[in-house]
Structures are given as C-alpha cells and as structure tokens.
Amino acid sequence: MLTLPFEESHMMCEPRFGANHPREGFLERLEPERPHDPARSSSALREAEEDLTDREEDEREDEHDDDDGLPKKRGPRKKKAGKEKMDRSRLRRQEANARERNRMHGLNAALESLRKVVPCYSKTQKLSKIETLRLAKNYIWALSETLSAGKRPDLLTFVQTLCKGLSQPTTNLVAGCLQLNARHFLTDHGGEVMFSGRSPYDAVYSPPMNFNGIFSLKQEDPPDYAKSSHYGMRYCGAPGRAALAHGSMYRVSPEARFPYDLHVRSQPFQAQGEVNGSFHN
C-alpha cells in the first residue's frame, strides 16, 4: 500500500510524543467534521504523527541554539529551507488527501441516495456501485418505456428491462424483490436477460408489499420514502395471464395486466411532460 509517503523510517519506531503534544487537536484541525472511520482515522493519525515528529525534531534543534545566548548555525540553512519546503509540500498533500476523501464521501452519499430510489433498496444487502448505476439506468429506461407506451407494462417485461446487464446475483435480487422466481430468467453472454420459455405466470406471485409507493419490495427500509422519492411503482392487484411463444424470447400480450400502478408523488401521472418537468425540478 502506498500509504507511507516520503520518509517512512520513523514510522517503524515507537512514536516519540511528549505529554504536551496534543494529537487529537491536530487531527481535528487537519480534517474537521468527519464521521468516524477506523481506516481513515489510522491514516490520518499516521499523517499527524509524521507531522508532529517533524515538528519535534525542529524543536529539538532549536533547544541547542541558545547555549551561549548567540544564535548558532547548526547545519546548512539550505537544508532547513529544503525541509520547510518538504513540510509544506507534505501538508499540501495531506490537505489534498482530505479533500479527496471528502469528495469521495460526497460521491458515495449521492450513490447511496440513488440506491434508495431504485428498486430493491436494502440496508443490509447493498447493491454495489456499478450495479446501482446499471440498475438506475435500466429503471429510468423502463419507466420511460412505460410512459411512451402509455399503458401498464407487464411485470416480467419490466423486470427484464430492469435486469439488463446486471450480474446474476443482482438479477436474482431484483427478481426476488419483485416476488418473481429468478429461474425464469436466463442471462446470455451479452448480459441480456432472456426468458427461459416457461410461462411467466408459473411463477408464484405472493402479495408484494406496498412500500410507501416505492418499487422496493420485501426489504427492510426506512419509512421516509414517500417523502424522499417522487416516483414509485405501487402494487395494485393480481397479474393476468398471457400467452407465450414457446421457446422464444419472452413477450407478453398487451392485454396482460400489469400489477402495478405508476405514481408520481402518490398521484397517478398523466403525461410524460409532467414527469419530465418533475425530473428537471
């Protein structure tokens, strides 16, 4: 791990802190208001130790300067200047690291909020970053398709769209969230989700939970979705049945009932324009 910038040798030794070297205060000055993170704390502490060790060396040098009251030149000034430059460079690096951490934390926070508005959010079984982005893309696409069609999609088509390009575990998770049997989906090499050929309605539809308007089922969840999300899918009834072309890519007749109502802020949306407007708000 490249976590030992510049000189490392002193870090292998016992820290030489005196009782009057407040580490914590220094750390707080370095990176204020960060949530506790063991890994991060250790690295920050390491950085702080480096810095404090350097300062202590400076102070020790200064102690020898005034034995006879005259300022003594100890060692080349050039070296001191170089050391100051190095200290400054190191400090800037530490500050840059802190900014980078904060930036990544912001990115992760945004990703977490995205997780909460795509289907199948779970605190305990979090989607990976890449799967979250893929699922979000598919979700937007699926909703757009639904709007364009102007009618309810069938569940399996919807899930099929959701699962395009997702890994098998995530596909299973999505199918599980939607109370579908994942056996009915096959994934080809291109990541396209195919139906195996069995009737989708062989799958058991146990009553999905209405999760405050979000299309996230069977998951434990904070109850503030209705507040935080604009769009959701609400389960509204038992699915109909549709004929399948046996052994072919799964298609469902348009008459098949989709067991969900699309809702915008708990109101059935009427037009795509409204949705687009809301998105841009």
Place this chain on the structure above:
DNA sequence: TAGGCCATCTGGTCCT
C-alpha cells in the same frame, strides 16, 4: 484461497 468490492493515497491534468 481467489476474486470482487471498497477506501484511501497518490501524481497528473485541467480549470479558475
């Protein structure tokens, strides 16, 4: 134990 995922550090590049 290998592989996936993640957090962090780091140096480079671009922009203000």
Place this chain on the structure above:
DNA sequence: AGGACCAGATGGCCTA
C-alpha cells in the same frame, strides 16, 4: 497557486 477531477496502485474485508 490551489482546488477539482481522474485513474492507477495498494491493501483490507468479505464471500463463495
């Protein structure tokens, strides 16, 4: 000059 952004490297953790 300094901050934001990015990608590569690295090591830790977890799971199959």
